Amino acid sequence: MELIVYLAGQIHDDWRNQLKEKADGMQLPVTFVGPMENHERSDNIGEEILGQQPNSILKDEAASKFNNLRTRILLRKSDVVIALFGEKYRQWNSAMDAATAIALNKPLILIRPASLHHALKEISEKAQVTVETPDQALAALSYIFEE
Amino acid sequence: MELIVYLAGQIHDDWRNQLKEKADGMQLPVTFVGPMENHERSDNIGEEILGQQPNSILKDEAASKFNNLRTRILLRKSDVVIALFGEKYRQWNSAMDAATAIALNKPLILIRPASLHHALKEISEKAQVTVETPDQALAALSYIFEE
Amino acid sequence: MELIVYLAGQIHDDWRNQLKEKADGMQLPVTFVGPMENHERSDNIGEEILGQQPNSILKDEAASKFNNLRTRILLRKSDVVIALFGEKYRQWNSAMDAATAIALNKPLILIRPASLHHALKEISEKAQVTVETPDQALAALSYIFEE
Amino acid sequence: MELIVYLAGQIHDDWRNQLKEKADGMQLPVTFVGPMENHERSDNIGEEILGQQPNSILKDEAASKFNNLRTRILLRKSDVVIALFGEKYRQWNSAMDAATAIALNKPLILIRPASLHHALKEISEKAQVTVETPDQALAALSYIFEE
């Protein structure tokens, strides 16, 4: 039995790759999916497919459609969602992906620093588990497969 | 035919009451529901019901449970969700309520200032309509009932 | 027991009002809902709420959002959908509303002239009943309540 | 992870084969399905299975049942739907398949020439993305798998 894990959350550092490598090392039967992590590509995808748009607002709208196409399909395919929140950004997309996971009845593993406890308390309460580091999230994933 | 409208979003100013009064003036067959708007009550509700908690983290957790109880029930009862984002706060709860509405297949009317266009572009793309003022949201509501 | 009936289809003649008057005369416990029938209002609603748009394409996009807001809410509230197709128009919106009704598992009463038989055969096959006149659709509605 | 893509829309030219060949060239992990593209076979399938029917109306009804059998099964199996509209035909079946995809919560990639913008604006608004050429649809598909 394999699980598909969607990695929601910030795309500003390398946390996904580190998580994937560790999961490989643990030989977990897991496939990871997630949003486009190349920030520039993510912002430009609308114009790259549809051609130049009249202004930056329409450029953004075009990009968001293709990003949401990707997210919708991959999120529905997944069995569990891991969402990482950091301190630097507003990360409304992360909140939206986390809430979508919850509403689709897919269990959410929330990763956030202790400092964000108050701001994220309602999301945390809806998550299946809340941890502080990607390693803890990985330990939770691993626990599902233990015999 | 009556509609139930959930008013998600910031609880730091008086926008809900203004909206309700105008809707009354227009005689729309609408019932408005929403989160607890008394911020202090919302933060303390856990301790008010369960008694003093050991620390502020557990106080927050207790409060979030009762706030989510209220939100879950009222959001499911609603036919359409209006979510207002302002510039001052991170408003992850608003993003979560908006995403929950979308995932429950309830149409979302998003209100946000033009300055938040880029940050909210993925949520906006998933909303049924995006407007900039509560009055425009009200005009959209009214349009549903026009003959 | 009351039923809500969505009247999909062309908005270029007076068939909805005629149907409603006859239903009133028969004292059927039915509430009729449907799309905006004022064609000009329907085309302009985007600009009327959001203000002037940069070009006609964006004007159309804005309008379609508010029209779909209305349709989504009312279609979900309905118990049965009546869709009328005439010979003059492409009526892709009618086809979309009819198919949405079917996919939502709401029974569809299709009204179309015999001359459209071939073009509409797949939609007709998915409809619960296909008739040729609004009076026949009304007879079908009435049959639901007969004792 | 593989995706199943349903190719809805006109069956009067060779767009599906061109799309499939290009997707093969890009090595996308995708299986394409769709309606019967042999128009004559599609019109005659009722009589070919059930034998001659009394008249052309019943011949059409019989054919539509088998065509809808195929469409229903394949559409439900798919993860994403691409629908192509051209200028020549009424294409109510394409509109019906597109709307069914939307109602089943499967993302829709709409392909239509700019000239059909106004006529298709409500369907376009419900689509996840709207593009003008099959190549752009293919770029959107490819974006889902990029790392």
Added chain:
Amino acid sequence: MELIVYLAGQIHDDWRNQLKEKADGMQLPVTFVGPMENHERSDNIGEEILGQQPNSILKDEAASKFNNLRTRILLRKSDVVIALFGEKYRQWNSAMDAATAIALNKPLILIRPASLHHALKEISEKAQVTVETPDQALAALSYIFEE
């Protein structure tokens, strides 16, 4: 709190009226719905709405569409289904309505004479309760409201 009760099953005797009268006498807050009980009207409804059909097969098909329109709408509106099987008829419609109720997750109260025990054992096993007389079914309904 009121319940809607669908009375499926044979339409060849007066059991529905007897049940309704007794329920009235017990002042149960219940609304009864069901199929057309006038057998002749039920067989002719297709031609009465659509006009004469070419042959008896098409007459039957037309009638079944309108009968199913009625059944679909009323069955979905109901909270609980009572199905009565007697010894005289094949009553495939009753079996179909009973199975539809079960698949829709609506509790089924099955009424059948002891002599039909073997033939109906799989349906009985899926019913919520199986009784032998309409009076027993009424006692079950009444039990739901007891304080």
Added chain:
Amino acid sequence: MELIVYLAGQIHDDWRNQLKEKADGMQLPVTFVGPMENHERSDNIGEEILGQQPNSILKDEAASKFNNLRTRILLRKSDVVIALFGEKYRQWNSAMDAATAIALNKPLILIRPASLHHALKEISEKAQVTVETPDQALAALSYIFEE
């Protein structure tokens, strides 16, 4: 807006009546429903409707069918479920009703003495809120309606 509240849990003391009286005093717009509280009637209902059964096992089976008929209908009608666990009994029915509520996505308010904390920890984790007294559950209900 009214809510229907299902009161699951032990039927061995008077907690439901006390709760109802207090809710009346607070004028909450709430209707309470629940299982048969007359224990003897609950154990005998099978024989009371169907007549004497061959042995006590079959008497139990008959009774459980009618009790489940009642529970299924009322639980589905409810918007929120309150389940009370006490120390004296095994209360598997209470656990079953609580889990059914959770699986139906209805928020659960769990009432249990602190002494049952360990034994009920998994159910508590799935509940929306866990409290220790019926008065606290009532305060939670009341919070939903506060303005």
Added chain:
Amino acid sequence: MELIVYLAGQIHDDWRNQLKEKADGMQLPVTFVGPMENHERSDNIGEEILGQQPNSILKDEAASKFNNLRTRILLRKSDVVIALFGEKYRQWNSAMDAATAIALNKPLILIRPASLHHALKEISEKAQVTVETPDQALAALSYIFEE
């Protein structure tokens, strides 16, 4: 892409094996499932697992539980259901399986002799296609895979 096909209907002759052999000959990518076809085994399965039952009624009840266990699991796994009705038996189980398929939104291919047209007209109207022979059902299956 493979399909799972449930073969509902009478278990008194060899039609399933004939169908399977022909499907093999046509190399259709199809897996067939269905009820226990050994009639005696089907009637005795309750006692074979649970031991002797007190009387024939309880023997039947026990058997029906295990038969329904099998049917429920296999029917949900299937993509399409073929149900064959013959003239000799009441076949309420076939009607129940057919109706369950319809209510689960799985397309139904109904096979019945012309002589059963009137008795089965409501089931036929709900089927996706109705044919008279297993060979025609097989042709319909094959049409789904044609390119």
Added chain:
Amino acid sequence: MELIVYLAGQIHDDWRNQLKEKADGMQLPVTFVGPMENHERSDNIGEEILGQQPNSILKDEAASKFNNLRTRILLRKSDVVIALFGEKYRQWNSAMDAATAIALNKPLILIRPASLHHALKEISEKAQVTVETPDQALAALSYIFEE
């Protein structure tokens, strides 16, 4: 066709391993999943992942979150659930898992000693089959695959 079987119920003896070995011997195409059976690991998993908790209540809460993460994912993946109740424990988790299976519309095979008949009668009535030994449960599983 393979089935995934969730083994709910007590974790205090070796019944799961015995069942798995016998299923292997019978070459059933079945994958078994279930809760963490190492009781100590199950009680400590919260602290093992999150670090030491302030008190035993919070230790329990942390553990229950990770145990429920595992249960939720594996229960949803399964096609059928077997739940074993023994006489020694309260086993509210078993009751919860059994009820979740029922509410998710997954068939439940209940194993319980005859002595628990009365206490478990409502759960038994909701189960698809009730047996007394794991061997009987295995015979039921095997029956699904018989040809």
